Amino acid sequence: MTDLSSFPITKKWPARHPERIQLYSLPTPNGVKISIMLEETGLPYEPHLVSFESSDQTSPEFLSLNPNNKIPAILDPDGPGGKPLPLFESGAILIYLADKSGRFMPQDLAGRYETIQWLMFQMGGIGPMFGQLGFFNKFAGKDYEDKRPRDRYVAESKRLLAVLNQRLAERSWIMGDEYTIADIATFPWVRNLLGFYEAGDLVGIADFPHVTRALAAFVARPAVAKGLTIPQRG
Ligand SMILES: N[C@@H](CCC(=O)N[C@@H](CS)C(=O)NCC(=O)O)C(=O)O
Secondary structure (H helix, E strand, O other): OOOOOOOOHHHHOOOOOOOOEEEEEOOOHHHHHHHHHHHHHOOOEEEEEOOOOOOHHHOHHHHOOOOOOOOOEEEEOOOHHHOOEEEEOHHHHHHHHHHHHOOOOOOOHHHHHHHHHHHHHHHHHHHHHHHHHHHHHOOHHHHOOOOHHHHHHHHHHHHHHHHHHHHHOOOOEOOEOOOOHHHHHHHHHHHHHHOOOOOHHHHOHHHOHHHHHHHHHHHOOHHHHHHOOOOOOO
8 A cells, every 4th residue: 555644745635546646736837837847657646636726835835845945846755766756846847757658749759859859848938928928917017007017928939830830830739649748738728818817818829820720629638638637726
């Protein structure tokens, strides 16, 4: 019987199925990357809701797994060498789950590095820039009189969308015919930009038809539809 009791996070979020991957998350664009990946691979997992309303992410139990107080995080009872592996940062978790399942990552080394390159493009570009645009367009930053910060993130988001649009002009997915973790990382953020952040017109999304076509194919996948709802909000 797997025992995860030495991990303090399991005191706040007890593992009912300790033999399964424990997911600590919330259905945000970073969180759903991992629930979608888990749904796509079929790896058994147990989701736990980390509520921002009750500041769960800054609790000592959560910080014991991720000192950076951000979701998503996982605890795999069956990590390398059969030992439990705690992991945070969605890009690292996606690579780990791709390696564990043998899915959604090209088998050849050049293809692997190219996929990681586009994953990093999302992690270092699309995620942080779209996130700032959301802040300045919809949340607290929208009341700032000085529109220069907002305009800076609009311009940068447009530039990133143009790069992605060009990449997708002659490919179904970021890596071509093969759907990979680069897509799983990227499209939740594009969806959020157009939906929750209400920034479609602001970035001129009509100028990026290959992006919207791939986004439509992404959200039509059953595993994506399911992953977008996990963990269920209380
Ligand atoms: N680079 C991190 C970013 C994670 C992140 O920003 N998570 C947000 C939700 S999308 C969060 O947990 N925010 C809570 C907080 O900042 O207190 C990753 O990709 O895992």
